[in-house]
Amino acid sequence: xxxxxxxxxxxxxxxxxxxxxxxxxxxxxxxxxxxxxxxxxxxxxxxxxxxxxxxxxxxxxxxxxxxxxxxxxxxxxxxxxxxxxxxxxxxxxxxxxxxxxxxxxxxxxx
Amino acid sequence: xxxxxxxxxxxxxxxxxxxxxxxxxxxxxxxxxxxxxxxxxxxxxxxxxxxxxxxxxxxxxxxxxxxxxxxxxxxxxxxxxxxxxxxxxxxxxxxxxxxxxxxxxxxxxx
DNA sequence: ACGGGAGACCTTGACAATCTAGGCATCGAT
DNA sequence: ATCGATGCCTAGATTGTCAAGGTCTCCCGT
Numbered sequence: 001x002x003x004x005x006x007x008x009x010x011x012x013x014x015x016x017x018x019x020x021x022x023x024x025x026x027x028x029x030x031x032x033x034x035x036x037x038x039x040x041x042x043x044x045x046x047x048x049x050x051x052x053x054x055x056x057x058x059x060x061x062x063x064x065x066x067x068x069x070x071x072x073x074x075x076x077x078x079x080x081x082x083x084x085x086x087x088x089x090x091x092x093x094x095x096x097x098x099x100x101x102x103x104x105x106x107x108x109x110x
Numbered sequence: 111x112x113x114x115x116x117x118x119x120x121x122x123x124x125x126x127x128x129x130x131x132x133x134x135x136x137x138x139x140x141x142x143x144x145x146x147x148x149x150x151x152x153x154x155x156x157x158x159x160x161x162x163x164x165x166x167x168x169x170x171x172x173x174x175x176x177x178x179x180x181x182x183x184x185x186x187x188x189x190x191x192x193x194x195x196x197x198x199x200x201x202x203x204x205x206x207x208x209x210x211x212x213x214x215x216x217x218x219x220x
Numbered sequence: 221a222c223g224g225g226a227g228a229c230c231t232t233g234a235c236a237a238t239c240t241a242g243g244c245a246t247c248g249a250t
Numbered sequence: 251a252t253c254g255a256t257g258c259c260t261a262g263a264t265t266g267t268c269a270a271g272g273t274c275t276c277c278c279g280t
Contacts, residue, residue, distance in 0.1 A: 007208045009119030009237080009266060018216055028228050034215065041211035048267050050230060055266090073228060073275065092216050098117045099209050101151035105144065106128055106202050119237060119266085138257050158238050160259060165237095183246065183257060222280090230272080239264075247256080 008042075012052050014091035015042070017084055020062060026075035027053055053078060061087050118152075122162050124201035125152070127194055130172060136185035137163055163188060171197050 008015075019030050030053075031044040056062045061084035069075040080088070118125075129140050140163075141154040166172045171194035179185035190198070 007120045010117045011212055015212065015215055038211035038214060041207055045268060047269065071227065075228060095212065095216055097151055099213060101148035102121055102125065102205065103209060104148060105125055106205055155239060181256065185257060
């Protein structure tokens with residue numbers, strides 16, 4: 001049972017960039033990887049994923065190229081650009097600051 | 111310099127509830143308290159705050175009552191209802207799970 | 221031979237929540 | 251007299267996610 005993904009707002013981009021920082025992947029695989037490595041806590045809907053990828057590509061933080069998936073199917077592979085790496089760093093720091101602040105309020109003296 | 115508040119999505123309600131769990135406060139004071147205790151990392155825009163309070167009141171997780179602020183001004187004081195406490199617990203847990211998942215992806219091996 | 225599920229992509233429309241940018245009123249200090 | 255802080259409020263635009271659909275191919279079970 002995945003979490004309310006409502007929180008994703010503003011975080012999905014960073015998650016995608018981070019996923020791609022480990023190497024090129026196609027969209028479907030990005031969603032899979034995120035879901036797997038968080039034990040299902042992060043469920044990325046395809047209706048969120050593909051528009052996000054398109055946004056990121058348009059802003060030139062990722063690049064797309066058609067290729068073939070591990071299972072021999074047509075798939076679009078995304079690669080992180082230098083720009084993307086910079087943005088990832090920045091967004092990661094933003095997240096850290098935000099999460100720290102919220103946790104300080106919500107989970108004090110745990 | 112406050113953070114991009116874009117992240118707030120879905121978190122603001124919990125923050126407000128938590129703030130009120132320490133005792134009744136008026137809207138302006140809620141924003142102040144959140145801003146202060148997070149060293150400005152959480153800047154709550156009034157255009158987000160008041161609609162949020164209205165939403166929460168309508169859902170009966172908080173109650174409003176007009177009164178007088180510490181500085182002698184007319185102010186609306188909000189109190190957490192039992193329902194609100196329950197929701198706070200639930201949302202806090204949701205946040206914890208979400209934040210843990212995102213951090214695990216974004217800040218691995220820190 | 222056929223059906224269904226999984227892999228892989230995409231789009232449309234609705235919705236929810238935040239932000240921007242205003243407005244109003246009172247008070248104290250300069 | 252004006253300005254900043256206190257305190258409330260609203261309208262509209264923006265944004266991003268979600269739900270729900272659709273397409274095509276491959277593989278597996280029956």
